[in-house]
């Protein structure tokens with residue numbers, strides 16, 4: 001009873017606090033006579049229920065398209081996650097947002113996310129965290145990643161041997177998650193013992209469910225468990241980093257992983273990254289890469305099952321590469337460069353089913369956009385659907401057509417599964433490699449059929465088939 005009362009009190013306090021904040025933000029709008037068209041919805045929840053329920057029904061884009069039809073094709077206001085938010089649509093406004101990072105806007109995450117993943121932005125000075133951000137792409141640029149392709153290939157082979165071969169049916173999404181997590185543990189930390197990897201993976205599911213929960217930090221709540229999971233992973237990472245530093249100091253051979261690269265790298269002032277910074281960066285990469293590339297792989301498998309003529313062309317390309325290899329020879333950079341058609345297929349999959357729908361920014365000052373006022377502190381939300389499914393950007397947008405990516409490909413700022421500008425996903429090239437390595441290995445071994453022909457797609461918070469995509473495997477023995 002007491003617990004019930006306490007929870008009621010907390011929810012009430014939260015409701016009052018957020019309602020006051022909402023009223024305050026509505027008051028502040030009196031000084032802005034020219035806000036974008038749209039509806040802020042109810043106090044506290046705003047239009048979040050519609051936003052979330054469209055996602056749960058598998059049509060996240062509907063929230064956007066309903067409002068584009070009602071208010072404006074480029075810009076409208078709403079309120080989601082308790083924040084007054086301006087949704088921007090189309091290539092021109094994507095360009096505006098991406099090119100004004102740290103000038104008019106800055107990246108923004110809901111408070112609950114910041115509590116679960118405190119970053120160096122909170123633990124270091126602003127200047128230090130900016131320097132660290134600048135260093136991140138160095139660890140993930142193609143020249144640095146080339147040397148990990150053979151690692152990815154050998155993990156893909158071990159993964160398929162352990163979890164796919166000899167099975168009549170498999171469920172794709174959990175398996176693709178376990179593949180991408182195994183690759184991450186190996187490439188970042190040289191951890192590849194499957195049991196240790198599986199143990200390390202456990203807290204990550206808690207982290208994901210915590211992000212979606214009510215931000216109440218009390219024993220037993222999902223939110224509280226997510227914070228604990230995050231602390232646990234950070235501690236484990238620090239232990240691995242300390243051990244590696246000892247090994248390096250004793251001149252033991254250092255594995256060629258991203259951790260070694262980070263420990264040896266210096267910023268523009270010649271300073272090394274400290275343990276916490278490195279733990280933070282690796283945690284950020286593990287989280288950034290956890291549910292994204294695995295979702296892309298899951299949807300690639302889905303579309304290849306639905307479109308046999310596309311599957312055949314991917315198989316043809318990959319078999320050409322396979323035939324050029326000696327027995328047991330692992331994939332390399334040149335092989336990846338030959339996988340052009342397969343990558344166009346992956347791109348078309350991410351156009352129709354982007355693993356991340358979009359992300360938020362916060363206005364750093366009052367400014368005008370398309371003739372409307374954007375108040376300081378308001379959030380802005382860019383989303384991939386407004387261009388990916390727009391016939392002006394992609395003719396006949398519902399058609400699956402990988403040739404859209406041939407030649408110069410889509411017009412700038414129309415194809416944005418990885419975002420754009422200075423905050424563009426730093427894991428883009430890494431994701432390309434692990435996706436292509438997986439495609440090579442899976443089509444070489446199998447064809448497959450979906451077991452649930454019309455499986456619904458739900459948002460969780462990334463889009464996934466509701467039953468995780470069970471498939472029947474058809475091994476092509478003669479090709480192996």
Ligand code: HEM
Nearest residue numbers: 285288289292293296355356359417418419423425427431
């Ligand atoms: C198909 C796979 C992936 C997709 C579609 C994807 C997409 C995105 C998007 C849309 C953003 C937000 C950009 C913005 O706010 O404008 C992002 C950020 C990020 N991604 Fe990825 N990502 C993928 C894979 C990865 C991988 C494999 C890693 C790590 C190795 C990674 C690490 C990150 C990080 C650290 C950020 C935050 C960057 C920042 O805040 O500045 N991502 N990603």
